[in-house]
Amino acid sequence: MKKVLNKIFSIFNHKSKWVAVFLPIFILGVFFFFITMNNVYSQTYDVERFDRAKETIRSPITMENEVETERKMRETVLSVGDRYTILEEITEEQLNYLNEIFDAVDTLTNEPKVKKGKNDKEDEEPVEQLTYEEIVYQLQEILSSEITDKVDDIVFMHLIQLEEKERTHGKEVFLKATKKVLNSGVRIENIQGAKEEVSSVIKYSTLQADVKETLEELIDFAIVENSFFDVEKTMEARKEAASNVEPVIIRSGDIIVREGQIITNEIFEDLKLVGLLNKQKSIYPGIGLTVFIIMIVGLIGYELNRLYRREELDKGKISAVILISIILIALMKIVSLYTDQLNQLYLLVPIATGVMLLKILIYERISIVFSIVYSILGSIIFNGEIPGTLNVEAGLYFFFFQMAGIVFLTNIKDRGTIIRAAFGMAIINIMTISMYILLSFEKFELVSLLIHSAFGIGAAVLSAVLTIGLLPFFETGLGILSDGKLLALANPNQPLLRKLLTEAPGTYHHSVMVANLSESACEAIGANGLLARVGSYYHDIGKTQKPHYFIENQVAIRNPHDFIEPKKSAEIIISHATEGANMLKEHKLPKEIIDIAMQHHGTSLVSYFYHKAKETDEEVKEEDFRYPGPKPSTREGAIISICDSAEAAVRSLKEPSPERIEEIVSSIVNNKLMDGQLDDTPITIEELHIIRETVCEALKGIFHSRIQYPTKEAN
Secondary structure, three states, rough: HHHHHHHHHOOOOOOOOOHHHHHHHHHHHHHHHHHHHHOOOOOOOOOOOOHHHHHHHOOOEEOOOHHHHHHHHHHHOOOOOEEEEOOHHHHHHHHHHHHHHHHHHHHOOOOOOOOOOOOOOOOOOOOOOOHHHHHHHHHHHHHHHHHHHOOOOHHHHHHHHHHHHHHEEEEEEHHHHHHHHHHHHHHHHHHHHHHHHHHHHHOOOOOOOOOHHHHHHHHHHHHHOOEEOOOHHHHHHHHHHOOHHHHHHHOOOOOEEEOOOOOOOHHHHHHHHOOOOOHHHHHHHHHHHHHHHHHHHHHHHHHHOOOOOOOOOOHHHHHHHHHHHHHHHHHHHHHHOOOOOOOHHHHOOOHHHHHHHHHHOOOOOHHHHHHHHHHHHHHEEEEEEEOOOOOOOHHHHHHHHHHHHHHOOOOOOOOHHHHHHHHHHHHHHHHHHHHHHHHHHOOOOOOHHHHHHHHHHHHHHHHHHHHHHHHHHHHOOOOOOOOOHHHHHHHOOHHHHHHHHHHHHHHHHHHHHHHHHHHHHHHOOOOOOOHHHHHHHOOHHHHHHHHHHHHEEEEEEEOHHHHHHHHHHHHHHHHHHHHHHHHHHOOOOOHHHHHHHOOOOOEEEOHHHHHHHHHOOOOOOOOHHEOOOOOOOOOOHHHHHHHHHHHHHOOOOOOOHHHHHHHHHHHHHHHHHHHHOOOOOOHHHHHHHHHHHHHHHHHHOOOOOOOOOOOOEEE
């Protein structure tokens, strides 16, 4: 199988986006289309207008009758009246003008007692008095021009002549009536009616006749247009009315024409609309299915592209996605051929096998995406080949079943984890089946519950068995790195680890310490702790080529670097990364482990030998003392890089106090950031803070201060 897949992928550049994303979604899209095609196509009929129906014809799909819907919508829109906006500013302005008139009249008439005109009897007053004409003149001076231009002087004269108490009462009645009318909105076409409404209020009030007459004269000034046609509100109201129109729907299963009934023009159009005429060749279901498949593969493509951009997608994983999907969907199709409403064999489909394999082999997120895809496809495949319908019960059952497999499959350390996940899936399956039975309108039967629950338990067990059985095939046949394979590589009896232990014991101890630190830090931020641990075991395997040139292996010997040039020393130190990667490649270790060995120093500077060389040669080039890289490209690689430096630095301290440990770890993290060593790593500042705290706590526990026990001489 692996040779066949390699031959297929060899047609294209395996690093290209075509193979990584477009090729798999094309293969899956074509496969999904042909598998589900007969689930969406319906029977067609050779009929004409005014023929007599030879049989009862039902709609295979649910579809809107747009012509009828548009007609109803048009009638509704035409029934919506115009909308107007009342300008509150005009209302306030008019009321302010009226208050201004009455206040001004009150102010002037309450000053020195008015001296009556020449034709009236004069009363002697101790102060000079104003005539009515003089008050009107003063009103003209102090009132706003908007008032004086529109209100006749005779109106002011009549207001002045009113008794103060009657005028005050009239003011209250008039303002109240005016405010009410203006607040209701006065349009140009009903302004006369508004004036009559105010006039009616005044007419039937308890005011004196002379007060009523005076207020009547003010109505024309007080009542003005303040409500204007609002295009936006009118359009909005019409849109809202149109949106509230219930569409005319022809539902799946509705009878369009009964046997023996004349096929009228309206019925013929309905048959044409739902695609039941021979002339149409039923292309609509095919188009709908195509659109559906495009959306499905689009979702899959998005996830594959996401993994591709993170450089976490290779031929093995692509092959796994294709093979798992084909096997699972084909299995559902086979079971659907023997399923009916009575036996409900879909409950036996071990659909969780696919997502469990995807989670173990690739990533949890992509397994969640495919759980949705498989559930939707399952609802189509198990629709009893009734076009336009979905088996929602099957779809929900598959979704809960798969999600249970994803959730319960945690901390995969051995095959026993998969068995334990089977128990969780069985419980969820029983709960889902019980929900369906209890919610149904049919009479509850215990036997039915037991049989269907047995199906659910069987599906869970079968999913676990198939996952365990197929996992080695994908791990070995497709070269995918899984937790099981990582656990095997972590075995101390692995040839390379035994070589490291025997030839470079100091480096082996250092690697174990880095593994502990890296695993803790990875688990703290949700990265792959097991990958970090195994990668740490092998990251310094290149030091076995010249172990004594590394200080952790220098026991009771002189430092060989004291006898060679700094540049040569730097070359030996730098070469351990590339030599280690070559050794790992020779022993066919996974690419992820090789990348960690190659990247754990990034392009960092061997500063000690660089500065030592610069003491004798100012022209020395910095790039000659830098690792060739590349920089860490994964979170696990970045964490190992930090922990590698931190462990070595703290181990070199004579008195590693907690404060000193925190200072060193912080310095290492900051230096790597400033030097750009973490630029290619998908890691956030918040995650770096968590990593720093986790590493500090672990190092404090490892290098804690110990009690100095007294010697016999001290006693």
